Amino acid sequence: MNASPLRQRDRIGGGRAVALIDGNSFYCSCERVFDPKLAAVPVIVLSNNDGCAIARTSEAKALGIRMGDPYFKIRDMCRRQGVRVFSSNYTLYGDMSGRTNAVYRQFAPQVEIYSIDESFLNLSDVAPGLRVELARDLRATVRAWTGIPTCVGIGPTKTLAKLANHIAKTVPELQGVCDLTDVAAYEHWLCRIGVAEVWGIGRASLAKLEAMGVESVADLRDLDPRPVRKGLTVVGERIIHELRGLACLPLEMVPARRKGCAVTRSFSSRIEDRATLEEAVSAHATRLGEKLRREGLATNHVTVFYHTSEHDRDAPMRSVSITVTLAEHTSDTLALIKAARHGVAKTWREPGERPWRYSKAGIVTNDLVPLSHSPRALIGAMDRERSGPLMAAMDACNARWGRGAVVPAQAGLVARRDWSTKFEMRTPRYTTQVGELPVAHA
Amino acid sequence: MSAAPAQRVDEMLVGSADAVRVPLIGQALCAGFPSPADDFLEGALELPRWLVPNPPATFLWRIAGSSMEGAGIYDRDLACVDRSLKPSHGSVVVAAIDGQMSCKRLVIDGNVARLAFCSPDLPAFAIDELGEGLIWGVVRFSIRWHVARGRLS
Numbered sequence: 319m320n321a322s323p324l325r326q327r328d329r330i331g332g333g334r335a336v337a338l339i340d341g342n343s344f345y346c347s348c349e350r351v352f353d354p355k356l357a358a359v360p361v362i363v364l365s366n367n368d369g370c371a372i373a374r375t376s377e378a379k380a381l382g383i384r385m386g387d388p389y390f391k392i393r394d395m396c397r398r399q400g401v402r403v404f405s406s407n408y409t410l411y412g413d414m415s416g417r418t419n420a421v422y423r424q425f426a427p428q429v430e431i432y433s434i435d436e437s438f439l440n441l442s443d444v445a446p447g448l449r450v451e452l453a454r455d456l457r458a459t460v461r462a463w464t465g466i467p468t469c470v471g472i473g474p475t476k477t478l479a480k481l482a483n484h485i486a487k488t489v490p491e492l493q494g495v496c497d498l499t500d501v502a503a504y505e506h507w508l509c510r511i512g513v514a515e516v517w518g519i520g521r522a523s524l525a526k527l528e529a530m531g532v533e534s535v536a537d538l539r540d541l542d543p544r545p546v547r548k549g550l551t552v553v554g555e556r557i558i559h560e561l562r563g564l565a566c567l568p569l570e571m572v573p574a575r576r577k578g579c580a581v582t583r584s585f586s587s588r589i590e591d592r593a594t595l596e597e598a599v600s601a602h603a604t605r606l607g608e609k610l611r612r613e614g615l616a617t618n619h620v621t622v623f624y625h626t627s628e629h630d631r632d633a634p635m636r637s638v639s640i641t642v643t644l645a646e647h648t649s650d651t652l653a654l655i656k657a658a659r660h661g662v663a664k665t666w667r668e669p670g671e672r673p674w675r676y677s678k679a680g681i682v683t684n685d686l687v688p689l690s691h692s693p694r695a696l697i698g699a700m701d702r703e704r705s706g707p708l709m710a711a712m713d714a715c716n717a718r719w720g721r722g723a724v725v726p727a728q729a730g731l732v733a734r735r736d737w738s739t740k741f742e743m744r745t746p747r748y749t750t751q752v753g754e755l756p757v758a759h760a
Numbered sequence: 761m762s763a764a765p766a767q768r769v770d771e772m773l774v775g776s777a778d779a780v781r782v783p784l785i786g787q788a789l790c791a792g793f794p795s796p797a798d799d800f801l802e803g804a805l806e807l808p809r810w811l812v813p814n815p816p817a818t819f820l821w822r823i824a825g826s827s828m829e830g831a832g833i834y835d836r837d838l839a840c841v842d843r844s845l846k847p848s849h850g851s852v853v854v855a856a857i858d859g860q861m862s863c864k865r866l867v868i869d870g871n872v873a874r875l876a877f878c879s880p881d882l883p884a885f886a887i888d889e890l891g892e893g894l895i896w897g898v899v900r901f902s903i904r905w906h907v908a909r910g911r912l913s
């Protein structure tokens with residue numbers, strides 16, 4: 319049973335090397351870069367609408383704050399313990415993410431940005447003995463240049479790199495780098511790490527595996543993949559191959575073209591009136607238009623939805639979704655707004671004695687096509703010759719003077735949208751707004 | 761500075777064709793998870809490439825106070841800080857002192873490193889012990905307005 323995985327790994331692991339590098343408590347680390355007072359204190363960052371904890375420093379984890387803890391439940395404890403709490407500053411995190419990736423690209427020519435704080439690097443061209451040294455140099459450089467602390471996991475496959483990253487994070491003696499392309503390290507760690515840490519093993523799979531007596535990662539690796547397909551699907555089979563060093567997931571340097579696009583938001587508080595709902599879906603349609611134009615895509619239908627909250631159990635419930643078809647493909651904000659408002663008009667019901675209290679609205683579209691390749695309508699064709707320059711001018715204004723500088727009146731002025739998502743404890747946009755630069759005293 | 765004669769600062773900041781984006785925004789799209797930052801990405805502050813050799817390590821800071829006038833840095837100037845520069849004797853740096861970010865000159869005297877003011881009104885050298893990780897970055901250059909500042913305030 320052991321012979322075949324070893325043979326495979328020697329062949330593939332000997333050549334191929336993938337590194338997964340990620341920022342430690344990334345959002346919290348971004349906040350710490352610009353405020354020295356946060357250096358040694360517990361810090362957490364909250365999700366949209368300041369709902370729940372989505373990033374925690376090790377000090378905050380030590381206080382028992384878990385991922386996804388609702389803020390209202392931990393607010394008193396945070397105050398007592400001196401936890402510094404922030405709203406998400408996605409503008410800052412996006413910028414810092416771009417900076418870290420710019421550094422990664424100086425160390426490896428092939429970088430796949432996997433998420434805002436995780437990237438895969440191809441290190442296959444680096445000699446096996448030099449990979450750890452390179453990873454340490456990379457960590458030190460990222461820390462020095464951007465202030466972000468990171469960990470690096472290296473493996474012959476993405477799944478093993480991800481596992482190595484987990485080991486690098488949890489074993490302090492490794493100083494933030496773990497290399498599973500090293501056969502000795504591979505043998506050492508795989509029988510010591512629980513199978514729950516494997517990328518793609520969810521709660522349901524975990525229960526099945528435990529019933530089969532699989533405890534360590536090595537146990538999973540040594541399963542015969544074919545019978546596994548029945549219980550754990552092809553994904554489970556793929557994971558076993560990846561753990562053996564057989565790469566099933568290539569590095570994706572160019573993100574796949576977007577097939578669908580959604581703009582959905584929870585309201586900062588419940589809304590009951592039609593005017594506010596119309597303004598919200600118009601604002602979402604505006605954002606949808608920006609996203610489509612940025613990638614040169616277009617759609618010929620939009621699905622508008624809005625619903626009450628499942629938490630308001632005693633209040634009347636309503637959930638609405640309607641798809642509106644356009645005459646032809648477009649990315650024109652004004653056309654999208656018209657479609658979105660049409661969707662509201664068709665589905666709006668005047669409230670009775672107990673009004674519906676809507677908590678969320680959104681606009682979704684699928685089957686996107688490049689605008690330039692899309693067929694023109696025989697009847698009802700839009701005036702692309704005029705819409706194109708108008709949209710381009712609007713996008714240019716918003717790029718120069720900040721998001722929301724120019725909006726269609728129907729979407730409402732950004733500053734007056736009191737329904738929009740709350741970020742009440744957000745730090746300044748230190749790196750993208752001249753008016754919000756950090757201050758150094760002299 | 762001869763490369764940009766009679767060009768207004770605000771034009772240089774946002775307009776010019778050879779400008780680079782200082783916060784180098786990466787690919788907006790992630791291959792794995794859609795970025796939650798996607799809806800919040802903003803146009804980066806732009807400076808010309810010949811001023812900023814290493815964009816990912818470069819940050820702008822606003823200066824508040826007049827203790828660095830001896831170094832030619834005045835209240836409300838902007839300091840362009842390059843974190844990839846190694847601080848050495850005489851470097852103007854941004855450093856964390858007592859939980860506050862300060863602009864100071866680094867003075868290395870034998871084995872002793874100090875952070876000093878640069879002002880005739882202040883003691884020649886106000887000395888701080890230099891701890892680990894204290895220096896945030898080295899000021900590569902500063903920007904000062906010689907006209908009313910308008911919207912930059």
